[in-house]
Amino acid sequence: MLPVEYCRQKVATRDSSFHYCTSFLQSEKRDMLTALYAYFCEVSEIIDECREPAVTRIKLEWWHQEVNRLFDGSPSHPVAKALHPIIQPYALTADQLLEVIEGMHADIEQPHYNTAEELASYCRRVGTFYDSLLARTLGYTNPTTGDYARKLGAAFRFTQIIRDVGKDAQRGRTYIPMEDLQRFEVPLTNIVNRIDHPNIATLIAFEIERAKSFYDDALDRLAEQDRLQQLPGLVMAAIYRATLDEIERDGCRVLKHRIALPPMRKRWIAWKTRHNEVRRARQRTY
Numbered sequence: 001m002l003p004v005e006y007c008r009q010k011v012a013t014r015d016s017s018f019h020y021c022t023s024f025l026q027s028e029k030r031d032m033l034t035a036l037y038a039y040f041c042e043v044s045e046i047i048d049e050c051r052e053p054a055v056t057r058i059k060l061e062w063w064h065q066e067v068n069r070l071f072d073g074s075p076s077h078p079v080a081k082a083l084h085p086i087i088q089p090y091a092l093t094a095d096q097l098l099e100v101i102e103g104m105h106a107d108i109e110q111p112h113y114n115t116a117e118e119l120a121s122y123c124r125r126v127g128t129f130y131d132s133l134l135a136r137t138l139g140y141t142n143p144t145t146g147d148y149a150r151k152l153g154a155a156f157r158f159t160q161i162i163r164d165v166g167k168d169a170q171r172g173r174t175y176i177p178m179e180d181l182q183r184f185e186v187p188l189t190n191i192v193n194r195i196d197h198p199n200i201a202t203l204i205a206f207e208i209e210r211a212k213s214f215y216d217d218a219l220d221r222l223a224e225q226d227r228l229q230q231l232p233g234l235v236m237a238a239i240y241r242a243t244l245d246e247i248e249r250d251g252c253r254v255l256k257h258r259i260a261l262p263p264m265r266k267r268w269i270a271w272k273t274r275h276n277e278v279r280r281a282r283q284r285t286y
Helices: 003-014 016-022 027-049 053-072 078-086 094-109 116-126 128-138 143-163 165-170 178-183 188-192 200-219 231-249 263-285
Strands: none
Touching: 003 016, 003 027, 003 078, 016 027, 016 231, 016 263, 027 053, 027 078, 027 094, 027 128, 053 078, 053 094, 094 116, 094 128, 116 128, 116 143, 128 143, 128 231, 143 165, 143 200, 143 231, 165 188, 178 188, 178 200, 200 231, 231 263
16 A cells, blocks of 8 residues: 555545545645644544553654654655655644644643643644644744634634533543633543533533634634635534534533534535635635
8 A cells, every 4th residue: 555545545444524625625735734634533542542652752752753764764654654745845844743733742741731821832732733734734924814824723623622522531541620610610530530510511511612712813813815724624613613602502412422524514614614714815815
């Protein structure tokens, strides 16, 4: 199997949303983004699948060394081999790839967060994947778009946290800030043990509004001239915001229900977002 084919399979089994975000790109750029996202999948799966912190650290360290081998010209993993041809054309650096690994270490070191600011800091660290890799590789001309990318990456991670409250609880991780749990009088044990509580829906609704404000804040910083280049991120943002809306319609039952949009809904959102952005760009040029 060719490295690029391995990456396509890895991404397809991990997240169908990525397919709809990149399906309208030319094949060269789509394969480049697929290789980058496959790298993110490989690293993040370590956090998802390993229960022992010591084993997690060992596997993350292996990827740290593989990044070094990649930039020395001797990668061994199919994903690293797929990344090798795009290092020079897209000016990738080892530090950009290693930032992703550093962000994952936060999941080992801190399974709970006391304040919203602590959680936001974590989201910014993990969301660096979008800022350092995808957005920069897609390209932009206005520095404010860099601010957009950093904030959008954090918004993506926060949306995943809301969607996966129950799933993360099964892995022994609770991301909802302790101050929010106390504010809404929801015991931490209810989250950890996935036990319903009368105030959980109100708590999650509050977190959803916070997540939406993250998206608003990010989009306010996206420079008009960079919107078409950053279209994949806009599609993902639209899919994730629609996911938040569905969680609300489902009664915020995230402890027992994990909401996922059906493929046709994602396809429609991707088409609609692209259509609107192309029309917007044409109107700007007239």
